[in-house]
Amino acid sequence: MPVDEIPRVALMESIHPMGIELLTSHCIVDRMPAEENEEFEKILARADAVIIRSTPFTEEMMKKSPKLKIIGRHGAGTDNIDLSAAEKLGIKVVTTPQANTGSVAEYVLTVALMLLKRIPEVTSSLRRGNFSSGAGSLPGQVDRAGLTGREANGTRLGLIGAGAIGATVAQHALQLGMHVTAYDPFLDRTKERSFALVDDMDELLSCSDIVSLHVPGGPESQNLIGRRELELLPPGAILINAARGELVDQTALIAALESGHLSGAALDVYAPEPPDTNSALFSAPNLVLTPHMAAMTEEALKRMSTQVTTQVIQFLDEYKRDRL
Structure with a gap:
């Protein structure tokens, strides 16, 4: 096939080598520079497809890509893509929602x-040396220090959002003997599920020992969990957010941890990302902080790279056949 007939794919960010290998066997792959310079614009101008991860892809970028037919998102969400612009310009968008x-x-x-x-x-x-050899057994010292833990069995887990990820969390939690309840107004109520559904988020918050967020971001979800919502949680509750940073009012969360109303929390996402090194998050008690890495496993990265490249290749092949 003449070179000018081979589709060109612009890679905004690196993906797993398995995806690269698949892509290069069907397309010419152009790696985008980190900065929007002359080379960046040149690659966009000739791209038939673009594959992105977390980089925003705006209407302006689409308009600089007159040949662009498809945007592949290496991941589940589309909040970094101007979907309305893509629809208006006739550009297909694909994701890897299950990967x-x-x-x-x-x-x-x-x-x-x-x-x-x-x-x-x-x-x-x-590590601070709060346990000593002369103070009795370690288990006894743990007990006297009030550092005993809790069992998962019998714990009430509340899910805000019960799509693919939330439902999988529920499956694992049920195997541990947890009682699982979810709030998700978009779920089909006629479908039988292994966990309970409630119609009101406040109800879910008030009866959950652990709450985990599994909803998309966007302006309508800004500070979904703020001071009022945190106060509805039972004393000693735990909050987990591995969805989108803007869902949680970070200032309110820090206050709830410092007061002891929450016994702990875990954040994998932030607004903005990464958090400033001077952020009060780093001094908040009992707060697990990780760098947006919940999906960063070798297996998931392989699946995301191969699934997004397969979809892009199939679409470009079909597009070409339709025009023969």
Whole structure:
């Protein structure tokens, strides 16, 4: 095939080598420079497809891509893509909604168990030298210091959003003996599920020992969990957010941890990202902080790269056949 007939794909960010290998066997791959310079614009101008991860892809970028037919999102969400502009310009958008489901669900259960067992807190206490050989057995010292943990069995888990990831979290949690309830107004109520559904988020918050967020971002979800919502949680509750940073009012969360109303929390996402090194988050008690890595497993990265490249290749092949 003549070179000028081979589709060109612009890679905004690097993806797993398995995806690169698949892509280069069908297309010419152009790697975008980090800055929007002359080379950046040149690549956009000739791209038949673009694959992105977290980089925003705006209407202005689309208009600089007159040949662009498809945008592949390496991940589940589309909040970094101007979907209305893509629709207006006739550009297809594809994602990999199931590729990282298991990895994120495992992350949620991992930090939930860490916080139930108070792992971050007791590790810090041990490192500070708060346990001594002359104070009796270590288990006795743990008990006297008020550092005993809780079992997952019987704990009430509340999910805000019960799509693919939320439902997978529920499956794992049920196997641990947790009682799972979800709030998701978009779910089909006629479908049978292994967990309970409620119609009111406040009801969910008031009866959950652990709350995990699994909803998309956007202006309508800004500070979904603020001071009022945190106050509805039972004393000693735990909050986990591995969805989008803007869902949680970080100032209110810090206050709830410092007051002891929450026994712990875990954040994998922030607004903005990354958090400033001087952020009060880093001094908040019993707060697990990770760098947006819930989906960053070797297995998930392989799946995301191969799934997005497969969709892009198939679409470009079909597009070409339709015009023969």
